[in-house]
Amino acid sequence: MRYKVLLIDDEPGALEGMQLWIDWDRLGFDVCGTSGNGADGLNKIRELKPDLVVTDIHMPLLDGLEMIDAWQKEGDRNVMFAIVSGYSEFEYARRAMRHGITHFLLKPVDQEEAEKELEAAYRELCREREKQRITRIAAREETVTLVKKAALNEPLSSDELDVLGRLSAAKEAWNFCLVQCDPPVYARMREIAAAVLRDREAMYLVDIGTHSFGIVYGVTPSKGAENESLQVLEQLSEAYSPYRVFMSAGLEARSLTQLERCLQTAKEAIRYNFYDSGYGRIRKYESVQARSCQYHYDQVRLIDRMTGALNVLDAAGFCEAVASAAESFRQAMVEPETVKNTVIHLMYQMMDHLSELGDERSKRVLDEYHPFLFGLSEAVIHLGDLMDCLLVCGNDAIELLSREQALKSQGIIQEINEYIRAHFREPLTIRKLAELFYLHPVYLGQLLIRKNGIGFNELVHNFRIEEAAVLLKEGRLKNSEIAESVGYANYGQFLKHFEKRMGMSPNEFKAKN
Numbered sequence: 001m002r003y004k005v006l007l008i009d010d011e012p013g014a015l016e017g018m019q020l021w022i023d024w025d026r027l028g029f030d031v032c033g034t035s036g037n038g039a040d041g042l043n044k045i046r047e048l049k050p051d052l053v054v055t056d057i058h059m060p061l062l063d064g065l066e067m068i069d070a071w072q073k074e075g076d077r078n079v080m081f082a083i084v085s086g087y088s089e090f091e092y093a094r095r096a097m098r099h100g101i102t103h104f105l106l107k108p109v110d111q112e113e114a115e116k117e118l119e120a121a122y123r124e125l126c127r128e129r130e131k132q133r134i135t136r137i138a139a140r141e142e143t144v145t146l147v148k149k150a151a152l153n154e155p156l157s158s159d160e161l162d163v164l165g166r167l168s169a170a171k172e173a174w175n176f177c178l179v180q181c182d183p184p185v186y187a188r189m190r191e192i193a194a195a196v197l198r199d200r201e202a203m204y205l206v207d208i209g210t211h212s213f214g215i216v217y218g219v220t221p222s223k224g225a226e227n228e229s230l231q232v233l234e235q236l237s238e239a240y241s242p243y244r245v246f247m248s249a250g251l252e253a254r255s256l257t258q259l260e261r262c263l264q265t266a267k268e269a270i271r272y273n274f275y276d277s278g279y280g281r282i283r284k285y286e287s288v289q290a291r292s293c294q295y296h297y298d299q300v301r302l303i304d305r306m307t308g309a310l311n312v313l314d315a316a317g318f319c320e321a322v323a324s325a326a327e328s329f330r331q332a333m334v335e336p337e338t339v340k341n342t343v344i345h346l347m348y349q350m351m352d353h354l355s356e357l358g359d360e361r362s363k364r365v366l367d368e369y370h371p372f373l374f375g376l377s378e379a380v381i382h383l384g385d386l387m388d389c390l391l392v393c394g395n396d397a398i399e400l401l402s403r404e405q406a407l408k409s410q411g412i413i414q415e416i417n418e419y420i421r422a423h424f425r426e427p428l429t430i431r432k433l434a435e436l437f438y439l440h441p442v443y444l445g446q447l448l449i450r451k452n453g454i455g456f457n458e459l460v461h462n463f464r465i466e467e468a469a470v471l472l473k474e475g476r477l478k479n480s481e482i483a484e485s486v487g488y489a490n491y492g493q494f495l496k497h498f499e500k501r502m503g504m505s506p507n508e509f510k511a512k513n
Contacts, residue, residue, distance in 0.1 A: 006033050008055040022118065038063055176250050245279050292333070312440050354366055361400060468494070
């Protein structure tokens with residue numbers, strides 16, 4: 001800690017001697033100026049604002065004690081004085097003590113003795129500075145307590161209302177900047193705010209929630225962008241941009257006693273940060289007061305589309321479904337909690353599927369996502385990041401489930417062939433079959449070709465024509481009835497596939513058999 005010292009003496013030699021003989025730098029002082037008489041010295045005190053004044057007593061125009069008396073009557077800040085006097089000036093020293101002066105340097109000034117006295121003065125200045133700091137902190141904490149009570153609409157006594165009224169007069173208007181932090185970064189973000197706001201005039205840090213705090217700030221609208229409080233908030237906004245932090249400002253109020261409305265409108269505004277593309281931006285209530293979030297939204301169709309893609313392990317389809325859901329949420333401006341609950345529901349479905357696998361890799365994925373899911377309801381996250389997390393989780397689940405299904409498919413093909421043989425008479429499609437056996441349609445088609453040597457459609461037609469040949473040999477049904485019974489709604493289609501496989505028409509086949 002360093003302090004400024006002003007030297008006053010009407011003898012130029014004495015002034016020069018004090019500057020040269022005393023090691024002010026080592027003692028923790030910087031000589032900020034000198035003066036040759038009390039009247040000029042009084043002006044220098046006003047101008048230079050020293051912490052310590054070392055002054056002679058006998059000086060023209062205004063002696064040292066008269067100068068001290070004048071300053072103590074008009075001064076707006078505490079200044080420590082040290083008197084330079086001789087042994088014969090005891091009466092002056094006694095008068096000085098009445099002014100609270102306890103530090104004396106004897107003339108002629110002895111360097112060693114003077115430095116001892118100045119070291120004592122330095123220690124006293126440090127103690128006084130610390131006492132003032134503690135007093136300021138205590139006063140500021142009392143103010144913060146009152147401001148918080150006003151913001152939370154807690155009862156205020158008449159004295160407290162008077163205090164808030166006097167504080168309100170310092171600025172034309174007041175507002176509340178709400179700061180919501182992702183739980184892991186809350187402590188760091190609050191620390192940054194506390195450091196920036198320390199000793200700031202008309203700005204107070206208020207704790208209002210587990211992971212939220214507020215900045216109550218005064219503004220002078222007539223000064224516009226030059227307002228210091230707004231510049232500080234922009235500084236914080238920039239510092240917070242790399243972190244998951246939402247910020248909003250409510251409607252301004254003329255008095256601190258109206259802070260509740262500022263806080264409530266800030267809370268309304270902050271929900272819309274969910275639809276931003278970045279973090280740390282200050283959302284103003286005025287920009288959203290004409291808008292409203294949808295609390296009741298039918299998301300069943302969106303969930304079904306994503307669930308359907310998951311069930312058939314369609315990664316591309318899942319990606320499209322997630323993108324479509326994000327756009328739908330954004331256009332409808334769905335309440336963020338509703339969107340979060342939808343994502344939580346889907347991710348828990350994925351976790352249930354993965355937990356059934358029971359292998360080490362699926363366990364690692366579960367260990368990775370469970371903490372995220374557990375804290376998602378309280379997380380500060382915008383829509384883009386939330387849907388990206390859902391997409392990554394879905395892709396991980398599809399990959400693991402596909403691997404597991406690939407292993408199981410080696411023994412499942414016989415079961416699929418048996419199902420086709422039992423149901424070929426029905427309007428069977430490969431997509432329906434894929435859903436029944438929890439396989440992707442494309443993968444199922446490739447699997448059938450690889451195992452049977454022919455595709456799904458060819459296999460179905462083979463079973464149908466094989467059955468038709470048996471019925472034709474029996475001769476009990478008409479050709480059209482046989483076509484319908486084996487699964488053809490169109491006789492022409494039956495005829496085409498029969499001739500292709502048997503090399504003759506149904507009538508020719510009956511004639512030969």
